[in-house]
Amino acid sequence: MTAGNVQATHIKNSLPELHRSLIDIVSAMNRPERDAEMLQMAGLTLERALFPLLVLIERLGPIGVVDLAGRVGRDYTTVSRQVARLEELGLVSRRAGQTDRRLREAVITAQGKTATDAVDDARERLALAHFQKWRKDDFDQLLRLMRMLADGLNEAGLARP
Numbered sequence: 001m002t003a004g005n006v007q008a009t010h011i012k013n014s015l016p017e018l019h020r021s022l023i024d025i026v027s028a029m030n031r032p033e034r035d036a037e038m039l040q041m042a043g044l045t046l047e048r049a050l051f052p053l054l055v056l057i058e059r060l061g062p063i064g065v066v067d068l069a070g071r072v073g074r075d076y077t078t079v080s081r082q083v084a085r086l087e088e089l090g091l092v093s094r095r096a097g098q099t100d101r102r103l104r105e106a107v108i109t110a111q112g113k114t115a116t117d118a119v120d121d122a123r124e125r126l127a128l129a130h131f132q133k134w135r136k137d138d139f140d141q142l143l144r145l146m147r148m149l150a151d152g153l154n155e156a157g158l159a160r161p
Contacts, residue, residue: 041122044115046089051119053082054108057092058116062105064097091115 028034035048046054054071057063060071069079086092091112095138101120110117131139 038122038126040116041125042115046115047085050082050086050089053079054091054112055085055116055119057083057106058108058112059085061092062095062098062107064103064105066103068106086112106144108112 032048035051039046039048039051053068056068056071065080065083066076068083069076072079080141083092083094084107090109092106093109094104094106097105134142
Protein backbone atom coordinates (compact mmCIF):
# COMPACT_ATOMS: atom_id res chain seq x y z
CA MET A 1 0.00 0.00 0.00
CA THR A 2 1.39 3.38 -0.96
CA ALA A 3 1.58 6.40 1.29
CA GLY A 4 -1.07 8.10 -0.87
CA ASN A 5 -3.47 5.20 -0.35
CA VAL A 6 -2.86 5.24 3.40
CA GLN A 7 -3.57 9.00 3.46
CA ALA A 8 -6.72 8.58 1.34
CA THR A 9 -7.97 5.80 3.62
CA HIS A 10 -7.27 7.90 6.71
CA ILE A 11 -9.13 10.88 5.23
CA LYS A 12 -12.06 8.70 4.15
CA ASN A 13 -12.34 7.17 7.62
CA SER A 14 -12.10 10.59 9.30
CA LEU A 15 -14.64 12.41 7.10
CA PRO A 16 -17.67 11.52 9.27
CA GLU A 17 -16.00 13.14 12.30
CA LEU A 18 -15.02 16.19 10.26
CA HIS A 19 -18.58 16.48 8.98
CA ARG A 20 -20.00 16.18 12.52
CA SER A 21 -17.61 18.87 13.72
CA LEU A 22 -18.61 21.22 10.91
CA ILE A 23 -22.30 20.62 11.61
CA ASP A 24 -21.72 21.36 15.30
CA ILE A 25 -19.85 24.58 14.47
CA VAL A 26 -22.45 25.80 11.97
CA SER A 27 -25.26 24.88 14.37
CA ALA A 28 -23.62 26.80 17.20
CA MET A 29 -23.01 29.81 14.94
CA ASN A 30 -26.64 29.80 13.75
CA ARG A 31 -28.35 29.55 17.14
CA PRO A 32 -30.83 32.40 17.66
CA GLU A 33 -29.72 32.69 21.29
CA ARG A 34 -26.14 33.38 20.19
CA ASP A 35 -27.24 36.19 17.89
CA ALA A 36 -29.55 37.60 20.58
CA GLU A 37 -26.69 37.60 23.10
CA MET A 38 -24.34 39.30 20.69
CA LEU A 39 -26.93 41.91 19.74
CA GLN A 40 -27.64 42.59 23.41
CA MET A 41 -23.92 42.89 24.20
CA ALA A 42 -23.57 45.29 21.26
CA GLY A 43 -26.50 47.36 22.51
CA LEU A 44 -28.46 46.84 19.31
CA THR A 45 -32.15 46.20 18.83
CA LEU A 46 -32.21 44.55 15.44
CA GLU A 47 -34.41 41.80 14.11
CA ARG A 48 -32.45 38.56 14.30
CA ALA A 49 -33.00 37.75 10.60
CA LEU A 50 -31.36 41.06 9.63
CA PHE A 51 -28.27 40.57 11.77
CA PRO A 52 -26.28 38.18 9.51
CA LEU A 53 -27.19 40.21 6.44
CA LEU A 54 -25.88 43.40 8.00
CA VAL A 55 -22.59 41.73 8.93
CA LEU A 56 -22.13 40.17 5.47
CA ILE A 57 -22.91 43.45 3.72
CA GLU A 58 -20.28 45.18 5.85
CA ARG A 59 -17.69 42.43 5.30
CA LEU A 60 -18.31 41.69 1.62
CA GLY A 61 -20.07 44.75 0.24
CA PRO A 62 -20.89 46.15 -2.06
CA ILE A 63 -22.78 42.92 -2.65
CA GLY A 64 -25.74 42.00 -4.82
CA VAL A 65 -28.88 40.57 -3.27
CA VAL A 66 -28.64 37.33 -5.29
CA ASP A 67 -25.10 36.72 -4.00
CA LEU A 68 -26.16 37.65 -0.47
CA ALA A 69 -29.16 35.30 -0.62
CA GLY A 70 -26.94 32.45 -1.76
CA ARG A 71 -24.51 33.01 1.08
CA VAL A 72 -27.22 32.85 3.75
CA GLY A 73 -29.27 30.12 2.10
CA ARG A 74 -32.42 32.20 1.76
CA ASP A 75 -34.74 33.04 -1.11
CA TYR A 76 -33.81 36.10 -3.17
CA THR A 77 -37.16 37.81 -2.58
CA THR A 78 -36.92 37.31 1.18
CA VAL A 79 -33.40 38.75 1.30
CA SER A 80 -34.43 41.63 -0.94
CA ARG A 81 -37.20 42.57 1.53
CA GLN A 82 -34.78 42.23 4.45
CA VAL A 83 -32.18 44.44 2.75
CA ALA A 84 -34.95 46.98 2.12
CA ARG A 85 -35.67 46.88 5.86
CA LEU A 86 -31.96 47.49 6.63
CA GLU A 87 -32.11 50.41 4.23
CA GLU A 88 -35.20 51.81 6.01
CA LEU A 89 -33.25 51.59 9.27
CA GLY A 90 -30.38 53.58 7.72
CA LEU A 91 -27.90 50.73 8.12
CA VAL A 92 -27.32 50.04 4.42
CA SER A 93 -27.93 51.79 1.14
CA ARG A 94 -28.54 50.31 -2.27
CA ARG A 95 -27.03 51.49 -5.50
CA ALA A 96 -26.59 50.39 -9.08
CA GLY A 97 -23.85 47.79 -9.51
CA GLN A 98 -20.38 49.02 -10.36
CA THR A 99 -19.82 46.42 -13.10
CA ASP A 100 -23.45 45.89 -14.15
CA ARG A 101 -25.67 48.93 -13.70
CA ARG A 102 -28.80 46.74 -13.96
CA LEU A 103 -27.95 45.03 -10.67
CA ARG A 104 -28.53 46.57 -7.25
CA GLU A 105 -25.79 46.31 -4.64
CA ALA A 106 -26.08 46.76 -0.90
CA VAL A 107 -23.47 48.94 0.78
CA ILE A 108 -22.97 49.60 4.49
CA THR A 109 -23.70 53.14 5.71
CA ALA A 110 -21.81 54.99 8.45
CA GLN A 111 -24.61 54.09 10.88
CA GLY A 112 -24.40 50.44 9.77
CA LYS A 113 -20.62 50.45 10.25
CA THR A 114 -21.08 51.79 13.78
CA ALA A 115 -23.49 48.90 14.44
CA THR A 116 -21.13 46.24 13.04
CA ASP A 117 -18.24 47.75 15.01
CA ALA A 118 -20.32 47.25 18.17
CA VAL A 119 -21.01 43.65 17.09
CA ASP A 120 -17.28 43.12 16.49
CA ASP A 121 -16.54 44.36 20.02
CA ALA A 122 -19.14 41.94 21.43
CA ARG A 123 -17.77 39.08 19.31
CA GLU A 124 -14.27 39.87 20.54
CA ARG A 125 -15.36 39.74 24.19
CA LEU A 126 -17.09 36.38 23.63
CA ALA A 127 -14.10 34.96 21.75
CA LEU A 128 -11.60 36.10 24.36
CA ALA A 129 -13.65 34.37 27.04
CA HIS A 130 -13.91 31.21 24.95
CA PHE A 131 -10.25 30.98 23.90
CA GLN A 132 -8.62 32.29 27.09
CA LYS A 133 -7.49 28.81 28.17
CA TRP A 134 -6.18 27.81 24.76
CA ARG A 135 -2.45 27.71 24.19
CA LYS A 136 -1.19 30.24 21.65
CA ASP A 137 0.11 27.57 19.28
CA ASP A 138 -3.22 25.67 19.42
CA PHE A 139 -5.11 28.83 18.52
CA ASP A 140 -2.63 29.69 15.74
CA GLN A 141 -2.92 26.16 14.34
CA LEU A 142 -6.73 26.39 14.39
CA LEU A 143 -6.56 29.70 12.54
CA ARG A 144 -4.14 28.32 9.93
CA LEU A 145 -6.17 25.16 9.34
CA MET A 146 -9.50 26.99 9.16
CA ARG A 147 -8.02 29.32 6.52
CA MET A 148 -6.68 26.31 4.63
CA LEU A 149 -10.13 24.66 4.71
CA ALA A 150 -11.90 27.85 3.61
CA ASP A 151 -9.42 28.44 0.78
CA GLY A 152 -9.74 24.82 -0.37
CA LEU A 153 -13.53 25.03 -0.40
CA ASN A 154 -13.34 28.28 -2.37
CA GLU A 155 -10.96 26.73 -4.91
CA ALA A 156 -13.21 23.70 -5.29
CA GLY A 157 -16.21 25.97 -5.88
CA LEU A 158 -17.90 24.71 -2.71
CA ALA A 159 -17.89 28.12 -1.03
CA ARG A 160 -17.79 31.66 -2.25
CA PRO A 161 -14.86 33.96 -1.52
